[in-house]
């Protein structure tokens with residue numbers, strides 16, 4: 398599904414933020430990337446949909462190297478990849494419905510996008526997703542009035558609107574209380590199981606990673622120091638990642 | 641510690657004294673250069689008493705109210721129309737000119753900035769006089785004068801509002817595969833809508849003040865009727881015009897505060 402070969406990245410020519418990263422990510426699995434602060438988790442995740450351009454290596458999605466795509470091919474590729482952010486990245490003055498509908502903008506010509514023209518089908522689908530996320534009563538409320546957990550579910554609904562095959566989540570639960578965090582992780586798990594989506598998540602909490610991940614990748618100072626099923630992540634492995 | 645605080649305040653007082661001296665010297669120099677007779681200040685009380693006696697509206701001036709209100713309404717409509725048209729143009733120019741979103745390539749941003757500054761800094765009276773040549777004395781002239789000045793003012797204001805926008809907020813929309821222009825419009829406009837509307841309301845208020853001056857020249861609206869009463873020595877009625885303009889502007893100021901609070 399998604400393969401990374403010898404990816405390296407440096408922001409300032411000196412310190413390497415990613416060093417020769419190679420990994421395979423399988424369809425329908427939750428892959429969790431863990432590692433201490435500054436290990437390169439965000440950098441790696443953002444390279445996958447080219448929000449950060451890298452220096453060397455290959456990123457293959459369905460066999461296609463995303464690093465070589467031109468602008469319109471890049472837009473097509475991005476439509477396959479949903480993204481969920483730690484700080485939600487919603488347009489707060491707009492309603493829940495409008496933010497979810499933003500997920501369809503990738504498939505629209507600029508003029509329709511600027512004028513916010515959404516088809517009936519898109520609107521129905523957005524409302525159905527909002528309902529699925531348990532946010533029915535908030536559909537017409539401004540996002541700034543929601544709680545963190547609710548905002549994150551809007552973020553997920555927006556990512557789902559374009560029927561992505563892959564969802565990238567950078568610290569999706571870092572700003573949430575434990576209960577909301579569990580709710581969000583449960584949603585991600587059901588997407589992997591029921592919709593066969595490929596989910597890549599960066600997390601700070603090892604407990605959550607062990608509980609939800611099918612596959613764990615441990616990063617340390619820009620290198621992969623652990624790569625295996627979550628059952629293989631024992632105390633020794635955690636030591637090599639964090640100490 | 642105490643010693644240095646003491647020094648700090650003494651130092652500050654010296655600077656204040658210096659500033660006051662500078663202002664006095666500047667005033668004296670300016671008065672000397674222009675031949676302004678400072679004893680004119682002594683006569684201001686007489687002038688004000690004369691104003692009060694003649695311009696305070698009395699019962700008699702109430703009969704002019706219907707005419708005044710009609711002109712005031714017309715002036716209000718022109719002020720709103722000019723500000724709204726200018727706002728539409730300014731949103732587009734502002735987005736093209738803002739450096740952070742960089743919708744326009746090359747040096748278009750500086751061109752727009754320069755254009756806006758020129759439009760804004762030509763005094764409204766000059767706009768009206770220039771336009772009088774081609775459009776003669778009618779409402780269109782007043783409208784255009786306000787429009788041009790408003791385009792300059794709002795373009796600068798909007799452009800700076802847009803430049804305060806954090807482009808990171810567009811990222812989520814860009815990752816959906818949306819085009820860059822779509823991302824800018826869908827993320828930046830909603831996020832900056834409140835300040836944009838506040839600028840627009842301010843512009844309308846300001847237009848009504850300016851419309852008086854413009855109307856004097858173009859022979860329309862509230863400025864025209866003021867001129868009419870004034871020249872026919874109906875000072876009470878002219879005073880009534882002034883009062884009604886002030887009331888309208890204050891009313892607008894209050895309502896735009898209300899609107900501002902509502903949309904926040």
Ligand SMILES: Nc1ncnc2c1ncn2[C@@H]1O[C@H](COP(=O)(O)OP(=O)(O)OP(=O)(O)O)[C@@H](O)[C@H]1O
Nearest residue numbers: 408409412414432433434435436437438439440441
């Ligand atoms: N925009 C940037 N410019 C320069 N250096 C950067 C930039 N972003 C990240 N880095 C550096 O790259 C390295 C990896 O950062 P990254 O944000 O990927 O770490 P992370 O694992 O996501 O950390 P955290 O857990 O704190 O989010 C760090 O050393 C960081 O200082």
Ligand SMILES: [Mg+2]
Nearest residue numbers: 438439440568
């Ligand atoms: Mg990070």
